Amino acid sequence: MGFWKIALVSLLLGNNSVLSQNNRLFYDYDNNGNRISRTNNIESKDHRIMITASVDIPYLEYDVAVDVNNHTLDTLLAVGSTPYFFDIAANGASNFSIPLSLPVGNGGIGPNLEIVYNSYSGDGVLGTGINLSCLSSITRSNEESRFNELYSWNKYYLDGIPLIAKWVDGKTVYYKENNDYSLITRDDYKRYFVLTTQDGMKYYYGDYKGTRAYQLSNADQTTIISWYLACQEDPYGNYILYNYQQDIENADIWLKSIEYTLNDSCNYTQTNRIDFLYNRVKDVPTGFLNGFRVKRDKILKEIFVFAGSEQVRIYKMKYIKDEKDIYPKLNNIQEFGKNNVAYNPIIIGWGKHQGEKCLQKYAFEHRPTDVIQGDFNGDGIEDFLTIDKQYIMRPPEYMDSINIVLEVQTIDKKGNREKIWTTTIYDQNYSFTVIPGDFNGDGLLDLAMLTKDDTHFIIMKAYLNEEGKLGYKTTTRLGGVASPVLVGHFEGNRKDQLLIGNKCYSFDDELVKYTSLEIKGTLPNNGSYAVIDVDGDKYDDIIVYDKKKKEVVAYAINSYGSIFELTHFSFNEGEINDLKFGYFNNDRYADIFFYCKSGEQYKQLIYYYNGKEFIKGEITESHPNLSFLVADFNNDGISELMSCYYTIDQDKEARATIVSYPGCHFTNNIYDIDVTDLFLSPDISPGTTRLDDVYSYKGKSYVYPIKHDLFAGDFTGDGRADVLAISQSRVTGPGVITRFRDVKYSLVTFDEQCSSDVVIDIIDGNAGRRSIEYNSHVQSRVSKNPLIKGLYTHWNKQYSLIRNVNYVLTSDLHKDIHIGKKSYSYTTPFYRKDKGNFVGFEKQIITDSLLNTITVNTYNVLGSPCILYLAKSEYRVGHEIVSSTNYGAELHNLSGSYYLRHTSVFETDLDKQCEKVEQYTYDEIDNIIISDVSYQGFARVNNMPEKRILTNYQYVRPDNLLYKKKPSKITTVYTRDGANSITQTKRYAYTPQGKISLESFNSYFRFLSVRLNRLKNKLLANYLRNRGNDLATVRNSAFCVAILSNNSFICKYNIFFRKYELSVAIL
Template sequence: MDMKFINKKTFLLSFLQIFISLMTFGQFVSPSQYFHDTQGNIDVNEGGQLQFNMAIDLPPGVKNVSPQVGLVYLSGAGNGTAGYGWNISGITSISRVGKNIEKDGEFRGVQLDYSDYYSFNGQRLILKSGEYGKDGAEYVTEKFSNTKIKSVGSITGQIWSGPEYWEVTLADGSLAWYGATASGSSNARTPLEYNIVKWKDPQGNYISYDYLQGSGTNVSLISSIKWGGNESLGKAHYNEVQFNYNGTYTRQLIEQSYVNGIALIQDKLLNSIVSKTNNSQYRKYEITYKLDVSKYQFVDKIQEFSADNQPANPIEFHRNENQSGATGSVSDGTWTPFREMALSGDFRGIHSTDFIVYNNAWGGNPTGYYLSTGGNTSPLYYLGTENVYNGAIPITIKDSNNYTSSRQGFVSYTLNSTTKDVTLKYYLIDLTKPISYTGSGFLYPNALTLVETKVIPGSQWSETEHTSTTNPLTYYDKTSSIRKLLQYDIDGDGISEVLIEKSIRITNTWCPGGGGGGTVDPSLDPNGRPINCESSSIDETKYFVAKQQDSTFPYVEFYLTKSEDIVMGDFNGDGLDDIAQSSPNWGSTVNGEFVPANLLQAYNVKKDAQGNYSLVEVYNADYLGLSASVQVADFNGDGISDLFSRTNVNNHYFVNLNNGKSFEKTPYFNDFNATDSYTSSQNGYYSTAKVLDINADGKSDIIDFSTSYNIASPTSASSSFTIKVRPSQGYANGKIQFGSDTPVTNNYNAPLIYRELLGLRQNELYLFRPSNSNVGGINNYYHFSNLQRAMVERINQAGRGTLISYDTGISGCAACYTGVKNEQYPLMELANVNSQLVSRISEWGNQPNSGRFKLFRYRGLIMNLHNRKTIGFRQIASSAWNTTIYPANTLLSTHVWSGVETDPLNQGATIKEWSIRTNDETKIFPADISENNNQLLSFKSTVYQTDKLVDGQIVTTVNDGNKAKVVTAIFPKITRAKDFLTGAVSESTVTYGDFYLPSQTLSKLNTSYAVKTTNYLYANNPAGTGANYYVGRPLSKNETVQAYSDVQSNKEEYTYDNNNLKT
């Protein structure tokens, strides 16, 4: 079938579905009951997420001094103060942050001591004077500003350390205090953050913030904000806004996490917000929640009430809800059968597990290896016949040009039996070489691509040696071999190194009296040793490290236990993967059962000050359960690895919840499936409890899996499996709570033997059926609950409804997201995104023909692997509102698109803006975005002045020792804009003076048709304190305009009296 026809048909069907939904949408918009409406603002942010902002209506203060607070929903956010995705906006803070490679040369999590850094509203604080975190130290933000920040005092009476509070002075002399305003206890301060407690302008008008903090929760919540007072005149506040928690609705899923041994507990849920003036209600906002089987609470309605408590029409929020009693589902037959499974990994970069399988020739397909993916009737990629998969592991690959792939490849090894050289080969699957049909037949290009070959000489790693003595006759034999490859990310940059496991056997042989008894069979011992000898052997395990694309990386090896006894995770919460081994540590009796204990010792490979690498212990703690049964988990979603283990009783388990310092051990006896199996020639069963985050909420769940088979005769067989999900549902009564979803059972009249749970893609997992009669298989299990897709999909307010559609670009709307151009390491462009991006917003009212819609497209999401931050999309475009949805024949109308392009090499600064009218998806982001492209409607470009400052001085290069001191100044320098309808070109050039204040702007229209020059002078007092500190106070503005051979000038001057503008 013609591909163009298929695409056109899909496009038409998609818009037909939109049309039908919009035609019927009016019936879902509730009729108005009240005269007024509760309203908020719907927007799509620069990250492609739906953002809903509802400002709280507050009584005015003096000279517009009042807080700006509201409720904000973000579709990609997690469980917040006001339900899933919801938080209170307008509350700023100073927070602790850890170290990163970009600035510090290493990743390190928050330590809750004086080694921590701090950030002010997301920007790291750079030390200007004093000692970091200590009393009296002064700071600036990492992005240049004229804000002055000082740490004050020292925390006492706590196990964490740091400043007692912070003073922030803004460029206009306004002051803000964070954490407290003086020494003493404060609910605004937690182990992690210092919340704003006071703001005051230079005239003495101020705002006060109060907080509540439950005993032992270490979580601070805003309780009230007061304003209207003047500290200089001694006037008290007369306005207030109150935040009320746990009234009609209480938090059902209590969030609990740890930082360096300290618990943080969020146990409250916002119920209402009440603003008052002179102690009388001004406005009230009540929040109604829905609770589904996940135990998360979702905002259902927000309703405003007037000063006399009269209700307005509420805002209603709708999403796909998980109904009580909902079950998962199993998909059979969407995977091509295979003979042998070779490897699994995310080889297409779509955040899903793919499988490399082997098949004999069938149905015209050649013998060989294939990349097999779910939902297809045939493999998509052919990988040739060579077996390069024995011992292979999936891995993120950086190529020789220093580009990092956002999809996994794999690495395998070969061993030269003579030289003992180990050859590592790194592969990627070339997604531009699918199996294709030409009209006369199928083509099978080999999509397997060798990216890098790395050789570790045998002389470097092999310790094989043989020595002997004659009197007495002894032999010393030491042999070494390669056992396994493991992936391990030494520095936390997302590019895994390869750990190569080396097995060593040392045998000492001694032959009393020269041995005798003849000699050993030469085929067994070519050295012809005597028979009557005695020997003893010991086994050792070492690991050595291979780093991709780095010939300077030294040879590093270390002793550790065998790989089957190793687990990996982040056990100390520093953001780095740890290698951990267990050793017996006796045990204890729990509920009448003796439970073995083990000591977990976790290590990092670290570089010392001299550049030498070694294995360093970073964590040790004992846990309960059998070491052979341990599974690594994260039951509370705090990023610190927990352990799930079984006792000697098959269905008795322990959750060893890790606080970053030790494990908190809780028994779960008879709560989960037993770990048990039995196999015979005619029947068998297998049962286990596995750890997976099946509902994509960031917390590990328990999957009960059991299967059985019965083969009575060659013509009579049956098999079945059952999956029961037990989702993690928060913290209560001193332990993690687990739910119990409805089990799913599948029965088959066939001899199918299921054994493993493989892979995961959000709420989907895979069941592996090993080859039976030379035909293996995979089944998909889909869980009904997926928190990553529990976004708001419809909003009703003010008599209109808004439909929000999301997509990832992987399926459905293929044009919604694609990559553009990868950048060199440490940057990386994602070939596909895992989050749900807003692709369309549609509005509809109760009146006919009143609908409209707006479309969104995204290109090239860039990440920085050295600071683990998302820089943003390289390009974003949105259409103008299309108000001609009805009748249906106008659905395919041409759109006017507005686009933005950013520079990932300059901190995501906007460099191009354009608009274009087109109905062709391929032209929304033109290859030529410039003044030369006459297909555009408008174009704007911006060139920036970017300076790096160290200790206040501009530098051209930054050495490693100064990276943590860098302040970056980025300001627009030259802006050019062209209107293609008129042909007019305008240009503006800004010259910056002291403190990066604009000293001159030069604006031109069509080069010289009209020229405007504006010069500025400022008063600055950087040495001042409090209200007497100011930078950028205007003194004069002198403007000259040249046009039509005429020159006109205008000058404005400003004077001040006691920090107030006088004239």
């Protein structure tokens, strides 16, 4: 009976209770993909509506920097401003972009041309950190291969993204590591690459249509280093050409012009064009790109924009430079419209070079025997491991036994010391040795310890506990001890290897299992050893100074375990007092510094490696009693030498301004620092009876240090090396000197916070100013090699320092008010496990001082390549969380390439008192097939959603199978508590080129609420029963007509029946 009633009511209602409407949109295109019309048909029961709608390059002359603090607008210039967009990235970088005003291209295809800045970027064609957005290239990879092994050159990068090669249908194809389903192939003659996107756009890289978009080696003038974007073409044949010029001598390439509104199937009346005018930069040093010497000295000076033959825009750039800059900095961008009408320029202000030296001193309570520096906990900041060998009070037969106290400690700029790990190893002998190395490539320094028996190395794995604290655990033992014992990056992967004698050990990730490679060949056993990448191939090599032969030999170890000689030379300049290794010039090769004595004369010189042999540099006279530190003290990526004076001059007062005890200065005269007080013992004036242990300095008496050491490393994380001084002297008593030691630890930091390579001010043509401050939060750890291998090695910097934005102030200079004030802080850096590259931070905290709000963005990483994604975002007012959003994500592994897809989104909004849940389901090629969005208020007593939007997607592939799947049907069902559902269906058809040719809509929704609909059914059923079930009579009755057409009548009728308490069945 119930079923019969429902069927009968539906028959009676017909189409009156449901609005049925169909929208059909027809699109027409010409042969070149230009849409020429759109027809919209709206069909309903009552009406139909139809709507139809139709080389000789001059040198650069530098300008005087604009004073951003006193800059005013030129009121005589045209009203208007060149727009720019600014934001802070999740990794703490500052970004801005200036879109250029360009004529529209045919079929909507035109160049994506912007002037772009990123504070992490290297030098570009518009100076430090600034480039053109359209410069894209495929470059050979040398990340994991030696330079001269051509088989490894099948590895490529597209704008820094690794390309994954696969064998498909008898040929090699490439995908991006972060796969977006674009396909990269090569032509049969390997002149160019073709990248095809899901939408059928084609991007050609290399020598296509005579663009000369490739970078040649200057060594043989035939080997291609990089392939640049040459052409961009849509499915209709409309294309953009990027034309280049080349400087073969310097292996340089630069963009000359861009032409668009081109199509080979027809001739357009005009071709739009963009021309680029360059200057040259003097004294640009040579860099290296994939082992080839490259010198890029072109700087973009002007941009001309043409619509056909008419010039419609000019952009002019002005640059500045100071005596320490290697590369120009863009200071002024001015736009000119038609007839050279000028607008007020965008002014860009840069940071300063030099601040002040900061001297921090603090003493530690223990007395270490040895100190080893290194980044033990993987935070990118130098730590130090102290080894304290403590003698045990025992009978004479056990006098050789000692206890070993190991401590890993950190220092900050304020002098705060933190002990991050400690342990005691009992009953050892004095030959106890610790060798650190990152043996599993996780960024933490593991330990290899030679203990009492002198026959085994114990391997201890470093780990971080749940609180992020450093810990160690013993994992395995290595039998056999031989000389030399060296740690290096010999295999070129992310892990260190341990070389013991003629065996090279490699470990698994847990340091439990290991493999040993028998080294073929021998190293001298009477020499001094150093491990450093000599030839720049990112494999560590070994330099040996043979004292007997007075010969320096550089060795490499190949993948088969064979030792072979790179080069050697004899050193006959005198007796060597100090020997240091570093990268003292702007190339990829290691150099050797010598400090020696010949007769009574001291001298110093550097041997520079050129890829084949070491070449002796200039010899300079020096002073006696010097020692040297090598590190990057000014964050320019090149090693600096700091000389240290280890003499005690009794006439110190007279020479304090020149020498000081012990003193240090840089050979390039950046600093001359008096660090005398770092090594002074406590004042023991007026002295003791043992004058041989006491000296006088500035009228006071001090004890001679019995041991003093200087260490150079970035202990404070600001990107430049600090100096850690450790001085030990006898503890003094009343008039005597005891046998106990007083240990003094001091740190000299160079607190310049050099920001000369980042933008700190932007002033636009509307007198809006944006000021940016940075801090040095974390190091990048992009490479174990401390060298920056020259300019243009990569588009992104390889500096050790990551300089993050910590404050942005936005002002209106007209009104002299602040309109934005935000501060930024960050926690826990993420790195790629396989390469060590910095990826981003776990949290970015944004505080808006004007709005009194805090936004916390939490990020997570997925997979081996560490794909970063937003995991949670919280919006706070004060300390209350107003709203929060949690994101779920997963990686689809596509045989080495990855696609990141969001699987869920959960939002909580306190203002609206509701929750929103989004869930997504994907097919095998990452198309969304189900989207489920539901809303629920906080006051709900059950878990049923109040509102839900469920969408199902069906796909079709256009005729041309190169294009991705397109949605053919999208069905969306809207449901709400207390109401009937609404269903909307959209259907699409496509042209062979993948554009929409037909778009149709169909929607169904009900006027009546569920309660009214149920009441209507009961009233009609009862009325029908009382009338003898005569359908014709019921359908034409006034009561039925009123029920079907007037909701208010139903309500009134219901009240009438309730008032007079008629039949319950009716109600």
